[in-house]
Amino acid sequence: MTKILIVEDDQALCDELSILLKRSGYAVKRIKNFQDTLKQMEAADVDLILLDISLPGENGEVLLQKYRKIKDTPVIMLTSRTEDIDEVLSMSYGADDYIAKPYHPTILLLRISAILKRSMKTPQTQLYKDIRVNFVKGSLLRGNHEQVLTKNEMIIFQNLLEHQGQIVSRDDLMTALWDNDEYINDNALSVNISRLRGKLSEFGIPNAIETRKKQGYVLI
Amino acid sequence: MKVLNYIKDKLWVYVIKAAAMTAIMIFLLAYKVEGQAICVVTVIFSMTVFFSELWDYVRKKGFFDQLATSLEELNKKYLLPELLPQPGFYEGELLSEALSECGKSMTENVAEYRKQSREFREYIEMWVHEAKIPVASLRLMCHNNADADKKMITQLKRIDDNIENVLYYARSENAEKDYVIKEVSLQRVFGSVAVRNRESLQLVEAEIETSGLDVTVMTDSKWMEFIFGQLMANSLKYMAPERSFVLNVYAENHDDQVVFHFRDNGVGIPAADIPYVFDKSFTGSNGRKDTRSTGMGLYIVRNLCERLGHRVHIESEQGSFTDVQIFFSRNNFYKMD
Numbered sequence: 001m002t003k004i005l006i007v008e009d010d011q012a013l014c015d016e017l018s019i020l021l022k023r024s025g026y027a028v029k030r031i032k033n034f035q036d037t038l039k040q041m042e043a044a045d046v047d048l049i050l051l052d053i054s055l056p057g058e059n060g061e062v063l064l065q066k067y068r069k070i071k072d073t074p075v076i077m078l079t080s081r082t083e084d085i086d087e088v089l090s091m092s093y094g095a096d097d098y099i100a101k102p103y104h105p106t107i108l109l110l111r112i113s114a115i116l117k118r119s120m121k122t123p124q125t126q127l128y129k130d131i132r133v134n135f136v137k138g139s140l141l142r143g144n145h146e147q148v149l150t151k152n153e154m155i156i157f158q159n160l161l162e163h164q165g166q167i168v169s170r171d172d173l174m175t176a177l178w179d180n181d182e183y184i185n186d187n188a189l190s191v192n193i194s195r196l197r198g199k200l201s202e203f204g205i206p207n208a209i210e211t212r213k214k215q216g217y218v219l220i
Numbered sequence: 221m222k223v224l225n226y227i228k229d230k231l232w233v234y235v236i237k238a239a240a241m242t243a244i245m246i247f248l249l250a251y252k253v254e255g256q257a258i259c260v261v262t263v264i265f266s267m268t269v270f271f272s273e274l275w276d277y278v279r280k281k282g283f284f285d286q287l288a289t290s291l292e293e294l295n296k297k298y299l300l301p302e303l304l305p306q307p308g309f310y311e312g313e314l315l316s317e318a319l320s321e322c323g324k325s326m327t328e329n330v331a332e333y334r335k336q337s338r339e340f341r342e343y344i345e346m347w348v349h350e351a352k353i354p355v356a357s358l359r360l361m362c363h364n365n366a367d368a369d370k371k372m373i374t375q376l377k378r379i380d381d382n383i384e385n386v387l388y389y390a391r392s393e394n395a396e397k398d399y400v401i402k403e404v405s406l407q408r409v410f411g412s413v414a415v416r417n418r419e420s421l422q423l424v425e426a427e428i429e430t431s432g433l434d435v436t437v438m439t440d441s442k443w444m445e446f447i448f449g450q451l452m453a454n455s456l457k458y459m460a461p462e463r464s465f466v467l468n469v470y471a472e473n474h475d476d477q478v479v480f481h482f483r484d485n486g487v488g489i490p491a492a493d494i495p496y497v498f499d500k501s502f503t504g505s506n507g508r509k510d511t512r513s514t515g516m517g518l519y520i521v522r523n524l525c526e527r528l529g530h531r532v533h534i535e536s537e538q539g540s541f542t543d544v545q546i547f548f549s550r551n552n553f554y555k556m557d
Binding site for chain 1: 348349352355356357358359360361363364376380400402407411414416418421422425426427430442
């Protein structure tokens with residue numbers, strides 16, 4: 001299980017973040033005492049750190065700078081400040097991403113999974129049942145039978161595949177699409193889903209994507 | 221300092237001196253002094269008056285002329301006391317003292333207000349950052365709690381937008397050091413604004429067409445995001461109810477500049493209002509129909525654009541469209557290489 005460390009001093013926010021991350025299938029660790037934050041960060045055996053900038057004691061930027069000299073675990077900076085200079089500084093200190101409060105929960109999750117993917121070097125292809133999914137080419141392949149997916153269909157399929165067996169809401173799919181500069185509307189999403197279903201049924205899996213009324217879709 | 225005016229000013233002095241001269245002549249004539257001696261006395265007296273006046277005129281002219289040129293050349297007139305020349309005569313010294321006294325007092329006064337306004341601004345910025353934390357928590361709570369209403373998220377977004385507005389207004393008034401100019405992708409900036417407004421855009425079933433946004437311009441990405449956000453809020457606020465909402469966002473790439481267009485098919489702006497839309501607190505006839513209009517949005521937009529060195533222009537036809545254009549000059553000045 002992927003482990004994430006939250007370094008955030010606001011308790012309410014930290015609680016909600018933990019709930020969000022736990023629901024998305026991550027194991028969460030958090031720092032409660034900000035006396036020796038850096039030591040705790042070092043000691044924590046995690047795959048990713050969410051680091052707030054304004055912390056009691058040493059601030060996030062300073063911590064990041066020191067932390068980078070020791071470890072290269074991916075770090076996402078969380079902040080309520082909106083100055084560009086903070087972003088530039090954080091990035092130059094070695095942050096992997098920078099998200100301003102109040103963050104969109106789904107986008108936060110998308111960024112986390114993007115960075116984890118990058119750092120864990122997930123392969124360019126993945127198996128869905130006996131179909132090889134090629135994310136780079138945007139295609140599905142079984143034997144000699146190949147189906148090319150459009151960018152939108154690929155984004156949808158990839159999201160469903162990551163949460164295979166779980167419900168993915170239309171809202172989450174929309175956020176993922178919009179985050180990739182595809183500003184489609186509700187109807188277009190339905191059209192894309194039905195096209196994706198059509199392409200999957202050509203592999204002999206007609207009911208791969210199930211609709212859950214008022215909740216979303218599930219990839220079986 | 222003009223000779224004629226100087227003489228006019230001293231007219232009474234000359235009259236008195238002339239009277240004195242006449243009195244002396246009458247006195248000398250009465251004592252039957254020789255004509256030659258009278259002549260010599262007259263010449264000596266006149267020469268004395270002439271040279272003393274000339275000397276006085278020259279030294280005053282030197283001082284006041286320099287004063288006048290300094291005043292004319294100075295961009296900030298209040299700096300005059302700092303540039304005052306040494307007067308070298310009594311009235312001048314008095315004036316100079318009074319002026320520098322004035323200057324000092326004004327400087328102290330301005331410094332006091334500057335300090336107050338800076339402290340207030342710092343407080344506002346700090347407050348904004350503080351206020352965002354509970355908003356962030358609430359946002360996550362809504363997401364984590366499946367029963368939470370979509371409406372709550374909409375209201376939260378409104379709170380967040382309003383908080384953001386305060387921050388940018390506070391900064392736009394006094395912002396010399398608050399921006400970082402770097403290469404920014406219009407695609408990325410517009411993308412994050414679109415995602416931020418996704419719920420509202422989806423609610424009105426907006427159709428968004430983008431093209432040519434894969435260019436970079438030299439600007440500050442945070443401020444641009446705020447500017448696009450304002451434009452987006454305006455477009456959403458002034459939709460035409462009878463047709464479906466279409467947003468056309470595109471950039472034209474020219475040799476010397478990039479022109480960014482933000483075009484909606486909303487109610488448009490009456491021709492008479494267009495020259496004033498960027499003015500502070502101007503709400504126009506559209507705004508008066510909508511009580512939420514503060515007249516600050518476009519004012520801040522233009523203010524920020526000017527500070528960042530971009531030109532902003534608005535084209536509109538009432539009842540059909542509004543097209544806000546931002547001109548980014550292609551300037552290699554900022555590039556590091």
